[in-house]
Amino acid sequence: MKNFNDIVDKIITRLGTSNDSEICTAILAAFKLVFIPFATMSDKKSTKDQKQYALTRDFLTEGVALAGYIGITRVVKNSLTAPICAKYYKEKAKDLIKQNKLDINSADYKLLTNIDKVALKNHAMNEFLEESAKKYTKNQEQHIKALEDIVKRFPLIQNPKDLYLNTKKTISHASVCVLALTLIPFITNKLIYVLSKIKSQDENKPEIKPSLPKQTTLKPYSMQQYINNIKVGGLNVFNR
Amino acid sequence: MSLIVNFLTSPQAAEFVQNSTCQVLSEGCLKAVGRPTFTLLDKTATKEERKYSATKELLYQSFSMAAFFALIFPIKRNTYKLLKFFPQLKDCDVINARTAKEYQEKLKQVTDKNMLTKIKGANELMSIIASGVILAVITPQIVTRLVHPIMNKINGAQEKNKLDKKA
Numbered sequence: 001m002k003n004f005n006d007i008v009d010k011i012i013t014r015l016g017t018s019n020d021s022e023i024c025t026a027i028l029a030a031f032k033l034v035f036i037p038f039a040t041m042s043d044k045k046s047t048k049d050q051k052q053y054a055l056t057r058d059f060l061t062e063g064v065a066l067a068g069y070i071g072i073t074r075v076v077k078n079s080l081t082a083p084i085c086a087k088y089y090k091e092k093a094k095d096l097i098k099q100n101k102l103d104i105n106s107a108d109y110k111l112l113t114n115i116d117k118v119a120l121k122n123h124a125m126n127e128f129l130e131e132s133a134k135k136y137t138k139n140q141e142q143h144i145k146a147l148e149d150i151v152k153r154f155p156l157i158q159n160p161k162d163l164y165l166n167t168k169k170t171i172s173h174a175s176v177c178v179l180a181l182t183l184i185p186f187i188t189n190k191l192i193y194v195l196s197k198i199k200s201q202d203e204n205k206p207e208i209k210p211s212l213p214k215q216t217t218l219k220p221y222s223m224q225q226y227i228n229n230i231k232v233g234g235l236n237v238f239n240r
Numbered sequence: 241m242s243l244i245v246n247f248l249t250s251p252q253a254a255e256f257v258q259n260s261t262c263q264v265l266s267e268g269c270l271k272a273v274g275r276p277t278f279t280l281l282d283k284t285a286t287k288e289e290r291k292y293s294a295t296k297e298l299l300y301q302s303f304s305m306a307a308f309f310a311l312i313f314p315i316k317r318n319t320y321k322l323l324k325f326f327p328q329l330k331d332c333d334v335i336n337a338r339t340a341k342e343y344q345e346k347l348k349q350v351t352d353k354n355m356l357t358k359i360k361g362a363n364e365l366m367s368i369i370a371s372g373v374i375l376a377v378i379t380p381q382i383v384t385r386l387v388h389p390i391m392n393k394i395n396g397a398q399e400k401n402k403l404d405k406k407a
Contacts, residue, residue, distance in 0.1 A: 008365075009328050009358075015368075016361030024260045024368050025267055031376035036300075039380030045388045046292060053289035054296055057279065088249045091242055158249070166254035173257035173266070174248065181270040185278030196284040 018165065021173040022073040025180075026066055033062040056195065061188045068179045068187075076175040081168045082117035085160070088167075089115050089147075092157050101154070108150050111143075119143045124164035260367050261312055264375070265305065272301035295394070296387050303386070304379040311374050312367070319366040326362050334359060 015023065036058045043051060093112035096102035102109050119140035126136060144160055151159045158166070228236070247253055256262055279294040320343040324335040332355050337343035350356050 005327055008326065012326065012328065012358050012361030012365055013354075014361065015364040016357035016359070019258050019260060019361075019364050021257055021263045021267075024263050024364075024371070027368050028264065028372055028375060031372040035376040036380050039384045040296075042381075043384045043387070047288070049286065050289050050292040053285050054293040057293050061275065084245060084248055087245050091245060158251070162251070163249060166251050167249050169254040169257055170248045170250070173263065176263070176267055177270055180267045181274040185275050189278055189282045189284075192282060193284050 018169065020073075020077075020169055021176040022069045025176050026069040029062050029066040029069060033059070033066060036062060056192060057188060060191050061184060064187050064191070065179070065184050068184055069176060072179060072183070073172055073175040077168050077171045080171050081164060082121045084167050084171065085120055085163050086115040086117055088163060089113070089157070092154075096154065111146055112150065115147070116140060116143045120160055120164055124161045124168075260364050260371065261316070264308060264312075264371050268301055268305045268308065268375075272298060272305065275301065292387070292391065295391050296383065299387055299390065300380060300383045303383055304375045307379050307382075308371065308374050312370065315370045316363070316367055319363050319370075322366055323359065323362055326358075328358055329355070329362065331355075332359065 037055050040051060040055050040058055046054070089112045093102065093109050096112075097104055097109065102112075116139075119136075122135045122140060123144045147160055151157050230236070276294040276298040279297055280290055282290060285293070317340055320334070320337055320340065323329055326335075329335055332350065334343060334346045334350060337346050347356075347359065350359070
């Protein structure tokens with residue numbers, strides 16, 4: 001019971017801190033993986049072929065969705081968030097130059113256009129890690145402090161931590177949407193194609209019949225040969 | 241490019257996608273378009289099989305979104321009544337709220353950030369479970385009963401059109 005409470009505690013803390021889209025959609029996909037094929041099976045009016053196809057499709061779609069929401073979304077958000085944040089700072093630096101608030105040769109401009117992506121990620125994610133798992137080098141810390149100083153002077157620019165976390169949430173949802181609209185049904189179609197190929201190969205395989213002993217064709221036997229082969233007491237009597 | 245970056249980094253967009261109701265609704269609407277389209281494009285199945293599966297998908301997605309939209313908001317308004325079942329929140333006065341108004345007032349008085357996070361998380365968890373029940377348990381059973389009468393009507397209308405054209 002204590003373990004169960006700990007799990008619930010972890011889940012509600014996670015959902016309260018950062019309710020990323022993939023968590024909700026993956027839980028729903030898991031629900032659907034069980035219940036939708038069950039509902040399809042209970043349909044008594046559809047033909048066997050219709051039911052079989054719909055069942056395969058339901059099961060594959062939700063299975064691919066579950067794997068995609070957990071796997072692909074995680075990869076996408078981990079690899080895209082920091083580069084997009086860096087791009088944001090670069091564009092903000094260009095805007096500040098256009099507004100004559102920043103000099104192109106200044107250290108601020110150089111820092112805004114050359115963001116250390118790893119430092120940005122570590123800075124934002126350290127909050128969720130235990131003390132031993134935190135990654136932050138001295139250089140990275142200085143880099144982020146300098147960035148925070150710039151952000152304080154220009155309040156329209158978001159601070160690094162908020163920017164990273166906000167972008168992560170939005171990318172997660174964008175990834176879920178792309179997966180739902182195109183990638184999941186596309187992968188399902190491909191899987192169904194592969195399955196149908198395997199099925200048709202099995203159906204077209206020729207049946208292996210048990211091999212019968214070869215029939216020997218009898219040669220015409222002449223009277224002379226017959227007489228020559230007559231044996232009496234194991235001895236050829238006529239063929240001497 | 242700038243527009244995409246602005247959207248992805250926007251705090252308003254992040255706030256919007258944090259809500260599980262918005263997540264389910266936007267994902268469901270996209271699925272209602274994508275899944276039946278790809279089912280109809282699948283050339284491995286016969287026309288009848290594709291038609292049945294695509295009609296079922298389209299019906300399911302549109303019906304589930306309507307049911308979700310109708311049911312989730314009343315459910316969400318009342319999830320505070322179930323907060324007392326979370327032992328993590330037993331020290332919080334919010335669980336004693338009897339009305340939605342009282343709950344909102346008590347919620348404002350909570351100063352502990354950690355407790356606020358847990359209350360928000362508990363509400364989201366109940367919302368996800370309710371979504372699961374609506375989308376995966378109730379709706380497929382209803383759609384399974386609806387799919388054949390609707391398919392018959394579509395087929396009947398198509399045949400009538402063909403006969404009219406021939407005449």
